[in-house]
Amino acid sequence: MIAEIHNPTQSPHPPRVLVVDDSKTMRRLICLALQDAFELEEAVDGVDALERYSGFKPQIILLDMEMPRMGGLEVIRQLRETVEDTDTFIIVLSGLGENDLKAKALNMGANDYLTKPFHPEELKARVSVAGRQVLLNHELRRAYARISAEIALVASLQHQLLPNADIVTEGLEIQSLYRPSGQASGDYYDYFRMADGRIRLVLADIAGKGARAAFLMAIVQAFFRLGRRDNHSLEKTVTLINDHLMEISPSGSDFATLFAGEIDLEKGFLTYLNAGHCPGLLINPNGTAQLLEAQVYPLGMLAIENVKANVIPFAVGARLFLYTDGMFEWELDQSNMLSLGAFLVQAKLAAAAGGDFLDALAGKLTDLTGATPKYLDDQTALWIRRSGPTAAKRT
Structure with a gap:
């Protein structure tokens, strides 16, 4: 039996x-x-190779x-498909005239080949290149892990900026949906009570994705919370955000x-x-x-200059649905x-149905x-x- 995939670069030297x-x-x-520069293990055939693979954890295989x-082909298939090891660098050893076999090996997942008979210096050069590639992959994996951890932290902090599912006020129900397509999102929503009792709410969509969009989302959130503290009008808050984004970009x-x-x-x-x-x-x-x-x-x-908010009735029984384009920008089929x-038609039907909208x-x-x-976004x-x-409740 083959053990689960290992990390072939835990100890890159030698x-x-x-x-x-x-x-x-x-x-x-x-x-x-190779003995002067590499740690070596030998296997007499494919079965022996798979058994030694589990314990030796090779970074490079000369096959x-x-x-x-x-x-050799079955060894490659077992490693790449069964074990799902895409990291171990496989160099195929092929004889003269074995071009078809060599091509099959490369197509199945081998990384390089060496034709017998070969010169020892060429062998050392090929294996050294493989070693550098393995080390590079290891460093890339570590870098991606650090980036992933940082993005996860951004996403966690970002989620803390969203409102809690507390009672907002008597006479008003607020239901929210927030599903980022990745760890960090450019979407933002908020709602809170102003000093005079009015309920302010916002839903925004920042261009792009990832950490940059999340950073800009935090800026938008900060300006809305500043507007609450300083009792800014909607018009002033929106103008300040616009001016600041234009300064940034x-x-x-x-x-x-x-x-x-x-x-x-x-x-x-409703204003x-x-x-x-x-x-x-x-x-x-x-x-x-x-x-x-x-x-x-x-x-x-x-x-923007002299922007003016609209004011419309919002009596008991009125309902308001706000959403980002990620709610409707998805494929019905391969061509549509x-x-x-069409999305708004379904939203109206859902509103008419009553219950949980x-x-x-x-x-x-x-x-x-x-x-x-x-969903794509x-x-x-x-x-x-x-x-x-x-x-108010949050889903």
Whole structure:
């Protein structure tokens, strides 16, 4: 039995080399050429090689093709497919005229080949190149691990910036959805009470992905929280964000779309600003639907002056759906993407169904294809409803 895959670069100096050949003379010649610079182990055929692989943990294998019990091709297949070892560097030892066999070995996962008879200096050079490649792969793996850990930390910190699932206020229900496509996301949502009792909410989508988008998301979050502390209007908050993004990236490549709103429960109004974002879907108490389209360009692209928020009724029974484009930018089939219009049709049907809106919407979208959609981007959404005393919840 073959042991599970090992890390072939745990001790890169000197590299471990497994010499596999049924000829004792050939094994001896190879070992004499390599013994000063490498840690060596010998195997007499493919079966012996797989047994020694588990204990010796070679970084490099010199592999003859024609051997009793098990040949070189089967050894390659076992290592690459069964054990799923893609790291160990395999150098095929082939005879003159074995071009077809050599090609098969390379196609199955061998990294290099050496034709018998070979000069000892060429052998040492080929194995040294393999050793450098193994070491490079090891360093790359360590670098990727560090990056992955840092991105995971960013994602953890980013998640802490999102609001807690606490009661927001009497008469308002808020349901949220946040599903990053990767560890760190450029999507952001927030809601909180202002000093005068109004409920401010925002949903934003930062261009790009990964750590940079997450960093810009934190900037947007900071400005909205600053607006709460200093009692800035929606217009001033949005203008400050736009100016700051333009300072960071004058080319306009770092931009954000967002929908920001403020609900006055006492007067029954919604004040909102849409900066290049997907249209908000407002369901009025009588069941009619209204799209809240963008009033200005995405933030960070162009200077904005004299921006003015819209004010509309938001009475008891009114509902508001905010979302990012990741909710609808996915493939219905191999040749068709779901359109915004088709997505909004399903959102209206989910709203009419009553109950848990986001669960109902997920069911409607699944029904379109008969399976859970294969989302390509972050999915973030807010569902806000004027109601009786209800706790906000997060999914």
